[in-house]
Amino acid sequence: MATLRDIKRRIKAVQSTSKITKAMKMVAASKFRKAQQRMFELRPYAERMNVILSGLAGSVEGDMHPLLAVRPRKNVEVFVVTSDRGLCGAFNTNILKAASKHIADLRTEGFNVTVSAVGRKAKDYFKRRNVVLRNSWTGISGKISYSNAQEIAVDVIESYTNETVDEVIIVYNEFKSVVAQKVVIARLLPLAPIASAEADLPVFNFIYEPSIEEIFGKLVPKNVEIQIYRALLESQASEEAARMSAMENATKSANEMISRLSLQYNKARQASITKELMDIVGGVEALKG
Amino acid sequence: MAEGKLLLEIVTPQGLVFSEEVDEVTGTGSEGEFGVLPGHVPFVTILKIGMLTCKRGNELKIFFVNWGYAEIGADKVMVLADSAERSDEIDVERARAAMKRAEERLKKAEEVDFKRAESSLERAVTRMQVVELRRLK
Numbered sequence: 001m002a003t004l005r006d007i008k009r010r011i012k013a014v015q016s017t018s019k020i021t022k023a024m025k026m027v028a029a030s031k032f033r034k035a036q037q038r039m040f041e042l043r044p045y046a047e048r049m050n051v052i053l054s055g056l057a058g059s060v061e062g063d064m065h066p067l068l069a070v071r072p073r074k075n076v077e078v079f080v081v082t083s084d085r086g087l088c089g090a091f092n093t094n095i096l097k098a099a100s101k102h103i104a105d106l107r108t109e110g111f112n113v114t115v116s117a118v119g120r121k122a123k124d125y126f127k128r129r130n131v132v133l134r135n136s137w138t139g140i141s142g143k144i145s146y147s148n149a150q151e152i153a154v155d156v157i158e159s160y161t162n163e164t165v166d167e168v169i170i171v172y173n174e175f176k177s178v179v180a181q182k183v184v185i186a187r188l189l190p191l192a193p194i195a196s197a198e199a200d201l202p203v204f205n206f207i208y209e210p211s212i213e214e215i216f217g218k219l220v221p222k223n224v225e226i227q228i229y230r231a232l233l234e235s236q237a238s239e240e241a242a243r244m245s246a247m248e249n250a251t252k253s254a255n256e257m258i259s260r261l262s263l264q265y266n267k268a269r270q271a272s273i274t275k276e277l278m279d280i281v282g283g284v285e286a287l288k289g
Numbered sequence: 290m291a292e293g294k295l296l297l298e299i300v301t302p303q304g305l306v307f308s309e310e311v312d313e314v315t316g317t318g319s320e321g322e323f324g325v326l327p328g329h330v331p332f333v334t335i336l337k338i339g340m341l342t343c344k345r346g347n348e349l350k351i352f353f354v355n356w357g358y359a360e361i362g363a364d365k366v367m368v369l370a371d372s373a374e375r376s377d378e379i380d381v382e383r384a385r386a387a388m389k390r391a392e393e394r395l396k397k398a399e400e401v402d403f404k405r406a407e408s409s410l411e412r413a414v415t416r417m418q419v420v421e422l423r424r425l426k
Contacts, residue, residue: 041304048300048369052360146302146371206360209320209334218335219358229302 007265018254025247032240077165081172082119083239084141089246092121098183149229172231173238181238311343332361351376376423388413
């Protein structure tokens with residue numbers, strides 16, 4: 001049986017672990033609030049962008065934009081968004097599992113699959129597997145800025161326009177609530193056709209400068225940037241939320257363990273006192289004899 | 290909405306920067322500067338890296354806008370920009386440092402980064418112009 005000192009040492013160890021997990025939970029909570037804030041901040045921009053694009057889509061004729069054109073699929077890229085750091089429960093596992101399954105499905109359908117990854121977890125995971133890792137971005141989770149999204153968008157758009165890939169699928173964790181994240185698998189490119197604004201809206205005769213095609217041509221890639229940025233922010237908020245609940249659980253289990261160990265400790269202490277008493281009583285009896 | 294006013298809205302992915310009623314707006318479009326007064330014809334343009342100013346009474350506000358899209362209606366100016374800063378939010382020291390960096394890169398003339406260096410130089414210079422203009426007014 002463990003000695004008193006052993007148990008005491010273990011209690012101390014578990015106590016310091018629980019302190020750490022508690023602190024991590026607090027940090028994650030504050031980071032989560034920030035990430036959520038930024039998600040909300042993006043909303044007005046994204047909404048107005050949609051209004052404008054659908055307004056323009058009605059007036060642009062012909063092949064609207066190369067990024068909207070659907071080509072026969074041959075090379076498919078899977079764009080996976082994970083975090084750089086672990087200790088966030090099943091956050092990365094869920095994503096990677098879903099992505100691997102999707103990749104396997106695409107392969108059985110006969111497509112060439114390449115992967116690009118955001119976050120060290122995805123990069124390491126796919127490096128070890130039999131997958132073509134086309135590009136990866138690490139070191140940005142936790143401090144995502146719009147320019148990160150722009151950088152990624154430029155790369156993705158380029159590989160699409162020069163026909164290295166014919167379709168881009170994005171896989172990321174969508175933020176549902178603090179306790180629930182949902183893995184989303186969605187098509188990033190070609191962009192879903194933009195529904196033109198409803199016909200009964202008053203049609204203004206806008207003056208376009210330089211030209212409507214040029215404006216539309218600039219806004220479509222911008223839309224890709226926004227979608228990537230949104231996915232990054234969603235993933236960020238989900239990551240911190242997942243970490244929060246993972247750390248909460250860890251703290252809870254640590255506390256449970258502490259109370260169990262304390263019980264064991266007290267029992268052992270009592271046993272040793274009883275034993276000592278018996279010894280003393282035994283000694284007294286012997287002397288009497 | 291008050292008669293003869295323009296609602297100016299500046300939105301970026303980082304949030305709503307500005308939303309107020311003003312008398313007059315000027316901006317830097319892809320084809321040059323333009324001014325907007327209430328009752329302007331519907332007009333859509335791309336904004337380059339540049340200044341955007343608005344006037345209400347005697348009060349002048351100056352913004353730095355980094356690429357954007359502007360939709361102008363009779364009583365409304367809506368700007369979607371990559372980033373926008375009010376003149377008093379601009380960090381002059383940072384802009385100056387950025388300018389130096391960009392100039393050095395341009396001297397080396399590495400072709401790969403030429404465009405990037407050029408546009409970051411443009412941004413830095415415009416930022417400093419904005420600050421300068423504010424000091425003069």
